[in-house]
Amino acid sequence: MSRRLPTIHHVSEQDAGPYRMERLDLEFGNGERRQYQRLHSRGHGAVIVVPLLDADTVLLVREYAAGTHRYELGLVEGRIDAGEAPLHAANRELQEEAGYAARSLQLLRMLTLSPRYMSHQAHVVVARDLYPQRLPGDEPEELEVVPWKLHALHELALREDFSEGRSLAALFITREWLQHGNG
Structure with missing residues (x-):
């Protein structure tokens, strides 16, 4: 209707x-x-980056989360700067947080965060053909990079230290996208 x-x-x-x-x-x-x-x-949007080390391995980062006052596993995420394209922001955030850059970036879709009362949107970007490249970031400490197999996503989804909904949604979307011949 x-x-x-x-x-x-x-x-x-x-x-x-x-x-x-x-x-x-x-x-x-x-x-x-x-x-x-x-x-x-007030910003220019955000990116959620799914960095694929290979066809079945995603790179997660462990970062301090002030909202829960603990260290959380999640995807590379960040704000889009004024005048910056989402794919450029994704590659920059990947270099700042995980120490990798990508030769191939694919925008999958937008995700909202509580659309009933917030306007916030984030671009989900798949990053492939990774190579080591670090940029200085705004994090107060270097983030731990944790490789995770997509075929073990069901285990990750149940971990206490992996609770950010957008990261979980982006991983499931990416896995489905890859499995159905779009990757």
Whole structure:
């Protein structure tokens, strides 16, 4: 069923650090009015990089996660700088976080993070034909690089120290993409 988007009658804003909090006064097609809140990202988007060392090995990084106050395994991730293309940002982040660059980069799709109340989107990029190349990054310590076999993704998905949903989704999407002849 296709529905007409609600009419936005008014938007009020307030500062929320790296985001802008918006309060929307909405009217739905059936006449109901509601107030919704959303966080609007101030940046230029983000990348989630799936670095493939070979056809069945992905490189993960172990990094301190302030939100959970522990070290987490995950994919290379980062912000897209102003004026930077997503594929360039992916290759830069790969060099900063994992110490590799890629000769081949493929944009698979966009992922959202809580789209019901956030505008944040991230580009999922598969990086292949890797070679050692390090750029200085903004991390306070060098990240541990952990190779992981895609055929053991079911084990990774159940680890306590691998809880970031976008990394998990990107790995499953990449595995399916590779298995169905797109890789």
